Amino acid sequence: MTAIDTLRLTADDAAALIARGETSAQELHAAYRSAIDERDPEIHAFLTTVDEAEGVGVPIAFKDVISTRGIETTAGSKILAGFRPVYDATVAARCKDAGLPLLGKTNLDEFAMGSSTENSAYGPSHNPWDPARVPGGSSGGSAAAVAAGLAPWALGSDTGGSVKQPAALCGVVGLRPTYGTVSRSGIVAFASSLDQVGPVARTVRDCAYLYSIIAGRDPCDTTTVELPQAVELPEGRELRGLRIGIPKELNEAEGIEPGVATAVQAAIAKLEELGAEVGECSLPLSVEYGMACYYLITPAEASSNLARYDGVRYGYRADAAERLEMYERTRDEGFGDEPKRRIMVGTYALSAGYYEAYYGQAQKVRTVIKREHDALFETFDALVSPTSPTVAFALGARTADPLAMYLSDLLTIPSCMAGLPGLSIPCGLSEGVPVGLQLIGPQFAENALFRIGHALEQAIGFDPVPERLR
Numbered sequence: 001m002t003a004i005d006t007l008r009l010t011a012d013d014a015a016a017l018i019a020r021g022e023t024s025a026q027e028l029h030a031a032y033r034s035a036i037d038e039r040d041p042e043i044h045a046f047l048t049t050v051d052e053a054e055g056v057g058v059p060i061a062f063k064d065v066i067s068t069r070g071i072e073t074t075a076g077s078k079i080l081a082g083f084r085p086v087y088d089a090t091v092a093a094r095c096k097d098a099g100l101p102l103l104g105k106t107n108l109d110e111f112a113m114g115s116s117t118e119n120s121a122y123g124p125s126h127n128p129w130d131p132a133r134v135p136g137g138s139s140g141g142s143a144a145a146v147a148a149g150l151a152p153w154a155l156g157s158d159t160g161g162s163v164k165q166p167a168a169l170c171g172v173v174g175l176r177p178t179y180g181t182v183s184r185s186g187i188v189a190f191a192s193s194l195d196q197v198g199p200v201a202r203t204v205r206d207c208a209y210l211y212s213i214i215a216g217r218d219p220c221d222t223t224t225v226e227l228p229q230a231v232e233l234p235e236g237r238e239l240r241g242l243r244i245g246i247p248k249e250l251n252e253a254e255g256i257e258p259g260v261a262t263a264v265q266a267a268i269a270k271l272e273e274l275g276a277e278v279g280e281c282s283l284p285l286s287v288e289y290g291m292a293c294y295y296l297i298t299p300a301e302a303s304s305n306l307a308r309y310d311g312v313r314y315g316y317r318a319d320a321a322e323r324l325e326m327y328e329r330t331r332d333e334g335f336g337d338e339p340k341r342r343i344m345v346g347t348y349a350l351s352a353g354y355y356e357a358y359y360g361q362a363q364k365v366r367t368v369i370k371r372e373h374d375a376l377f378e379t380f381d382a383l384v385s386p387t388s389p390t391v392a393f394a395l396g397a398r399t400a401d402p403l404a405m406y407l408s409d410l411l412t413i414p415s416c417m418a419g420l421p422g423l424s425i426p427c428g429l430s431e432g433v434p435v436g437l438q439l440i441g442p443q444f445a446e447n448a449l450f451r452i453g454h455a456l457e458q459a460i461g462f463d464p465v466p467e468r469l470r
Contacts, residue, residue, distance in 0.1 A: 004031040007149035007465050011206040014058045014152050029053030029101050036103070036150045039469075044125045045135075045145035048072050049104035057099035060210075061151035063142050064105040065112055066197070067186040068092050075188040076108040076120040076138075079334025080315040089186025090221065091155060091197050091214045098213045103151050106141030110336045111306065112157055112190045114138050115165060115408035118399055119338045126395070127170060129433045129466040133392035136166030136408075142200045143170040147466060153201040153210050159190050160294050161387075161412025163198040164424040168387035168436020171426040171464050173207045173453070174200045176412075178443045179419035180225045182211075183218035191301035194294075194416060202464050204425060204453040208233050211446060232447045234454035240275030242452065244268075245380035248280060249287035250411050250438075255389040259430025264386045267427040267437050270459045271384070276452075281376050281383070283414060286369045290414035293369065295406065296349055296362040297417075303346030306339060341402065370418040377442040382452055385411050387424040387436030415440045423449040426462045434462075 004023065017023045033049065040046055047064050048071060062068065065075050067085035074080045088096065095102075109119035117125040117140030125140045127133040128148035135144040139156025143166035146154050156163040158176035167174025175198045182197045189195060199210035212231035217224045246268065251261075272278050311317035311330030318329035335343070349358040376383065389410055398405040415422050420440055427437040437456070441449045463470075 004028065006032055006035045007469055009152055010202045011058045011152040011209065012203065018057065025056045025059070025099070025101055026053045029059045029103065032059055032103055032151060039148055040150055042126060042131055043128055043144050043148050043150070044123060045106055045141045045148065045150055046104045047074060047107050047122055047141070050102045053101035055096065055099040055101035057101070058152055059103045060095055060100045061103045061106050061142060061145050061154040062092060063108055063139050063154070063156045065108065065157050065188040066092050066155060067188070068102065068105065071105065073105065073188065075112070076110040076122065077334065077336065077339070078121040078316055079309045079330070083315045085186070087186065090183035090218045092186065094214050106145055106154060108141055109138035109338065111188065111302070111339050112138040112159055112162055113302070113338045113342055115405050116398065117141060118395065119336060121336055124395060127392045127433065128469065129171060130392065132394055133433065134169065134395055136169035136388070136392065138162040139200065140166045143167050143172055143174065146170070146172045146200050146202060147464065148469065149465070153199060153206050155197055155214070156200050157187060158196050158198050158416065159194045159298060160416050161409040163200060164387050164412050164422050164436070164438060165409060167200055167424045168426070169392040169434065171434030171462070171466070172200055172202055173204050174198060174424045175207050175211055175446070176416065176422045177211060177215065177446060178421045180223050181215045181227060181444070183221040183224050185218055185220035189305040191298040192305065193301060194298060204423070204450055204457050205233050208450045228444050229447065232450065234450040237274055237455040237458050239271065239452060239455050242276045242382070243380045244271055244276045244278045245281040245376055245383045246278060247283045247383055247385060249283050250385035253287065253389060253410060255407060255410070256386055257390050257430065260386050260388070260390065260435050263428035263430060263435035264437055267456060267460060268384060270456055274455050274459060279380070281380065283372055283376070286372050286414035289365050290369060290417055291406065291410060293362045293365045293417055294413045296358050297366065299342040299346030300349045300359045301346070302339070302342045303350060306343055309334065366417050369414055373415065373418045373420060374442070381441070381448055382445070383440040385438050387412060387438040391430050391433045391435060411438060419443065421446050421449060423453045425453045425457055426464060427460055428462065432467070
């Protein structure tokens with residue numbers, strides 16, 4: 001068996017070790033489980049771990065909204081404590097069919113509602129670069145696991161930036177795919193018209209390969225489509241002929257830290273050095289109305305989706321003498337503050353007399369946001385901005401101010417509302433922690449994003465291993 005340094009190993013490297021017979025899937029799985037035992041007590045990336053490797057390939061971690069047959073799936077909530085699904089989510093089944101053994105289920109903000117993983121009912125995860133800081137959210141556990149060398153790659157889910165933002169804060173690569181290219185069957189729902197499973201990895205090539213495994217039409221999810229072209233693993237550094245747009249509102253938004261802006265500008269200069277044509281553009285309506293639109297649509301859909309958790313069919317049930325009291329106490333004791341907040345807002349937005357004024361109007365604005373993005377893609381192949389306005393912030397810094405927390409997703413929400421793919425790659429450091437660069441493309445442009453991201457990744461030469469762990 002080859003000595004395995006999980007901090008440096010990419011999924012591509014791991015697959016090569018197995019192919020050459022230098023290690024086995026079981027030995028690789030055991031090496032990562034040892035790393036989890038050693039480092040995860042500090043990071044708290046995992047909620048559940050799996051001891052035995054069932055597969056012949058590279059091990060993987062799943063965000064704990066992905067149903068796994070016989071393995072607890074909690075969505076980070078007390079209300080689903082002890083819930084063991086009787087079937088695998090489609091993405092889990094596809095990973096299993098590809099021979100990827102499961103390492104465990106990762107921590108998240110409850111029902112994927114949050115930007116820091118502090119809303120988990122099981123305690124926050126910590127950023128591997130600085131454990132006093134958040135790893136981002138809601139897929140913070142998945143991003144932290146990859147950054148800390150506890151998994152070579154992982155699956156997260158993204159509603160308004162929940163793969164891209166934690167990837168940025170933890171210095172790894174994260175993809176939010178085009179809506180409809182990855183099945184939501186077996187995924188614990190937050191907002192069904194936005195939720196999308198996406199890969200988190202150490203490199204763009206790893207991210208592309210994992211996306212190729214999970215993507216494609218699923219008869220169990222009628223919102224899925226066949227990919228118009230096969231997923232290509234990116235090669236080379238040549239970007240000549242590509243046109244990159246720099247939306248003014250996404251790059252000059254209030255709250256973008258100077259260190260973040262400097263790192264992103266340096267990366268944009270690299271794009272020009274690689275031969276891409278760079279030009280300014282504008283998304284005024286998307287940025288002005290994107291967040292307000294998002295925080296009407298997602299609570300409304302969450303209110304509907306979370307109505308099923310009543311103590312009757314699965315998960316937590318409060319003791320009560322009467323049925324109605326059982327419903328009320330189960331939901332009061334089972335849900336945390338953030339789901340309660342969004343359920344109440346969403347129920348109001350869907351109530352008689354307010355539906356058209358709020359939810360209906362937000363859907364119309366969403367169409368405007370989509371059209372504004374589409375207009376730019378008549379000129380540009382991709383758009384670039386910071387992924388997050390800030391680097392990872394201190395644990396507890398925003399928990400008392402939900403609006404400040406919501407602003408963490410200011411730059412990722414508009415393209416999510418439009419159903420577009422987005423790739424976040426690390427582009428440097430500020431305050432000693434990573435800065436993320438967001439690449440946005442038109443629908444089904446994942447291959448173009450992989451090409452740009454890979455070339456830029458090679459040119460920047462970012463070391464994804466946290467300095468404190470080197």
